[in-house]
Amino acid sequence: xxxxxxSLVFCLLILLWSSPGAGCLLAQGEVSFxxxxxxxxxxxxxxxxxxxxxxxxxxxxxxxxxxSHDVSTLLGRGDGTFAPAQHFAAGNHPNSIAIxxxxxxxxxxxxxxxxxSNEVSALLGQGDGTFAPAxxxxxxxxxxxxxxxxxxxxxxxxxxxxxxxxRLSLLLGQGDGTFVSAQPTEVGRLIQAVGSxxxxxxxxxxxxxxxRPRRDEPFFSPRLTILLGNGDGTFxxxxNIEMVAEPVSVxxxxxxxxTVPDLAVLHPDGGFRGVSIxxxxxxxxxxxxxxxxxxxxxxxxIxxxxxxxxxxxxxTGGSAIWVSVFPGTGDGTFGPAQTxxxxxxxxxxxxxxxxxxxxxxxxxxxxxxxILIGRGDATFWAAPGLAAGGPEAxxxxxxxxxxxxxxxxxxxxxxxxxxxxxxxxLLGRGDGTFxxARTFATExxxxxxxxxxxxxxxxxxxxxTHRNAGTxxxLLGNGDGTxxxxxxxxxxxxxxxxxxxxxxxxxxxxxxxGNALSRSVSILLGQGDGxxxxxxxxxxxxxxxxxxxxxxRDGHTDLAVVDIVSDEASILLGNGDGTFxAPRNYGVxxxxxxxxxxxxxxxxVPDLVVVNLGRYIPHVPGTVSILLGNGDGTFxAxxxxxxxxxxxxxxIVxxxxxxxHQxxxxxxxxxxxLLGRGDGTxxxxxxxxxxxxxxxxxxxxxxxxxxxxxxxTGGVSNNRVFILINNSR
Numbered sequence: 226x227x228x229x230x231x232s233l234v235f236c237l238l239i240l241l242w243s244s245p246g247a248g249c250l251l252a253q254g255e256v257s258f259x260x261x262x263x264x265x266x267x268x269x270x271x272x273x274x275x276x277x278x279x280x281x282x283x284x285x286x287x288x289x290x291x292x293s294h295d296v297s298t299l300l301g302r303g304d305g306t307f308a309p310a311q312h313f314a315a316g317n318h319p320n321s322i323a324i325x326x327x328x329x330x331x332x333x334x335x336x337x338x339x340x341x342s343n344e345v346s347a348l349l350g351q352g353d354g355t356f357a358p359a360x361x362x363x364x365x366x367x368x369x370x371x372x373x374x375x376x377x378x379x380x381x382x383x384x385x386x387x388x389x390x391x392r393l394s395l396l397l398g399q400g401d402g403t404f405v406s407a408q409p410t411e412v413g414r415l416i417q418a419v420g421s422x423x424x425x426x427x428x429x430x431x432x433x434x435x436x437r438p439r440r441d442e443p444f445f446s447p448r449l450t451i452l453l454g455n456g457d458g459t460f461x462x463x464x465n466i467e468m469v470a471e472p473v474s475v476x477x478x479x480x481x482x483x484t485v486p487d488l489a490v491l492h493p494d495g496g497f498r499g500v501s502i503x504x505x506x507x508x509x510x511x512x513x514x515x516x517x518x519x520x521x522x523x524x525x526x527i528x529x530x531x532x533x534x535x536x537x538x539x540x541t542g543g544s545a546i547w548v549s550v551f552p553g554t555g556d557g558t559f560g561p562a563q564t565x566x567x568x569x570x571x572x573x574x575x576x577x578x579x580x581x582x583x584x585x586x587x588x589x590x591x592x593x594x595x596i597l598i599g600r601g602d603a604t605f606w607a608a609p610g611l612a613a614g615g616p617e618a619x620x621x622x623x624x625x626x627x628x629x630x631x632x633x634x635x636x637x638x639x640x641x642x643x644x645x646x647x648x649x650x651l652l653g654r655g656d657g658t659f660x661x662a663r664t665f666a667t668e669x670x671x672x673x674x675x676x677x678x679x680x681x682x683x684x685x686x687x688x689x690t691h692r693n694a695g696t697x698x699x700l701l702g703n704g705d706g707t708x709x710x711x712x713x714x715x716x717x718x719x720x721x722x723x724x725x726x727x728x729x730x731x732x733x734x735x736x737x738x739g740n741a742l743s744r745s746v747s748i749l750l751g752q753g754d755g756x757x758x759x760x761x762x763x764x765x766x767x768x769x770x771x772x773x774x775x776x777x778r779d780g781h782t783d784l785a786v787v788d789i790v791s792d793e794a795s796i797l798l799g800n801g802d803g804t805f806x807a808p809r810n811y812g813v814x815x816x817x818x819x820x821x822x823x824x825x826x827x828x829x830v831p832d833l834v835v836v837n838l839g840r841y842i843p844h845v846p847g848t849v850s851i852l853l854g855n856g857d858g859t860f861x862a863x864x865x866x867x868x869x870x871x872x873x874x875x876x877i878v879x880x881x882x883x884x885x886h887q888x889x890x891x892x893x894x895x896x897x898x899l900l901g902r903g904d905g906t907x908x909x910x911x912x913x914x915x916x917x918x919x920x921x922x923x924x925x926x927x928x929x930x931x932x933x934x935x936x937x938t939g940g941v942s943n944n945r946v947f948i949l950i951n952n953s954r
Contacts, residue, residue: 261914268292279354317341422486481557528576566916614649614662657928739768777858917941
């Protein structure tokens with residue numbers, strides 16, 4: 226096992242990339258890859274806030290979860306990772322959150338706007354990362370935004386709450402964690418969001434309000450509303466600023482360094498879709514100095530992401546699959562964006578230094594909470610995505626295709642058109658990077674790819690199934706990274722998986738192809754010259770995935786298949802002559818899609834690892850089933866370990882944290898890693914993002930540092946290969 230220390234400071238990832246031997250000191254039970262980290266929070270995270278809720282000096286996260294009606298806290302470990310979420314009931318559909326000390330005990334409390342129950346919840350912090358039960362206070366209809374400040378000058382934080390009506394609700398703090406309602410402030414239009422600052426330099430908090438027209442307004446001119454505070458909880462008459470499009474969000478900051486608050490106003494719809502920057506004059510008035518495009522942007526946060534001491538603007542929101550960072554110029558305007566993918570439906574973001582390196586990081590709420598570790602140049606550490614060589618990347622395999630002792634990749638790529646199908650080879654450089662893909666034509670719809678030496682020349686060849694053609698192709702390798710033209714062999718209907726083994730004991734690799742629709746496995750015995758005998762069909766359950774091993778230790782190769790329909794795994798023991806015994810079935814999880822074999826409990830007996838997709842409706846989480854082998858071809862009952870939302874169909878086994886126990890990596894909405902304990906059980910899931918769904922995953926040491934890395938197909942357009950470099954230590 227690698228030596229470990231309690232995590233205090235996250236390593237500088239930029240050094241990791243340039244120095245393959247460097248790594249991160251992690252807490253026991255942790256693994257690290259250079260990629261986005263994602264952490265489960267609750268159902269539909271809608272808003273984020275950064276604070277220190279347990280007083281340890283490390284930054285934590287508070288998350289309002291709209292569909293689970295709660296607030297979750299993720300306590301930071303100081304290395305860019307977080308402890309599992311703790312959940313606290315809030316109200317119906319919480320969608321905005323803010324931090325303040327509402328009872329004067331010097332502990333951070335939470336205020337949450339509950340959209341459907343027309344109330345604000347106050348959760349008082351107990352100083353250990355937990356919160357007392359929520360106290361609820363009625364506000365105007367459908368609150369969706371709130372801001373904290375002392376609006377009546379009594380030294381106690383108050384709340385201004387907005388959303389869904391034309392009134393701003395003011396909740397005056399009493400200093401004991403309770404609030405009383407003050408007279409609502411009429412704005413005249415339906416309010417979208419509110420922000421606060423001292424816009425006229427009188428040391429009294431003012432408000433900036435993004436609003437939209439009422440239904441009874443015959444004409445609409447887009448406006449931002451400014452309300453200057455009187456210092457007693459009331460406000461002066463509204464002042465409207467004409468905008469280029471309907472504003473939905475407003476963020477307050479000093480963008481030009483004159484100590485006067487400025488505004489960033491977001492417009493996701495209408496004639497202009499982007500961000501407007503308004504610089505303050507210091508008297509409560511503003512001048513619009515810049516409009517720049519940022520499609521579907523609904524939320525923004527301010528941070529210095531490039532280390533020049535000038536505020537930058539991070540923007541995301543709505544259905545966005547990205548976060549864009551616009552670097553500030555120092556004069557109130559912003560330069561062109563640098564964009565990082567985070568996956569779909571990003572709804573909120575917050576800025577913090579989550580790994581203690583004095584560089585600004587981002588937390589983004591989408592289906593999970595994604596952590597983007599800043600590099601100090603307005604970019605963030607992420608797994609590099611390589612063009613897969615075709616419009617859709619499916620299966621992926623590892624081999625040394627040019628004989629340089631460096632791991633290369635083969636990717637089955639399919640096209641929506643008649644042409645463009647093939648298998649791509651990406652030659653590794655040995656430093657974690659790869660040469661551009663070179664694609665070799667196959668029949669249509671290549672689906673699964675496997676590596677073996679089919680003609681006995683000592684060079685790796687490829688076998689590729691064609692899902693809608695009912696064939697498997699063999700492409701013989703030339704040893705220089707190129708492949709000969711494909712030879713095709715008929716199999717069953719809808720072949721989805723291929724595995725390679727010697728089924729008749731002649732020392733020549735054979736093929737096993739799982740045919741999902743014909744409910745069979747096709748056995749193609751190799752002839753030693755790259756050709757195969759006609760397929761023999763072995764009846765089984767619907768095989769969505771097939772793999773090989775000697776499960777009863779008789780020297781004959783056996784088969785394991787999983788069936789997405791019957792929720793079973795089947796074992797077919799080989800007779801050593803290319804035939805198999807009748808299948809024996811074992812229950813696994815819901816909708817099994819992929820199977821792998823390894824020894825997970827150290828008894829030198831092969832075990833089964835099955836990935837189960839689960840279901841969205843009704844919700845059944847994705848799981849990993851572990852079936853420990855008995856050594857006689859039978860298996861113990863499955864033990865299931867949750868991986869969260871539905872997985873896809875990829876699984877691989879390796880010792881990713883270097884402790885001598887086999888771990889499991891699963892492709893799904895994220896890349897999920899479950900560390901093995903050495904007894905056949907798995908630890909909690911740890912998630913790594915690639916900016917979109919992951920499809921298939923393989924492992925090898927791509928950068929030559931002795932640690933297993935991951936290569937994953939997928940991404941937003943499913944046409945990339947992402948390399949996740951292992952930097953655990």
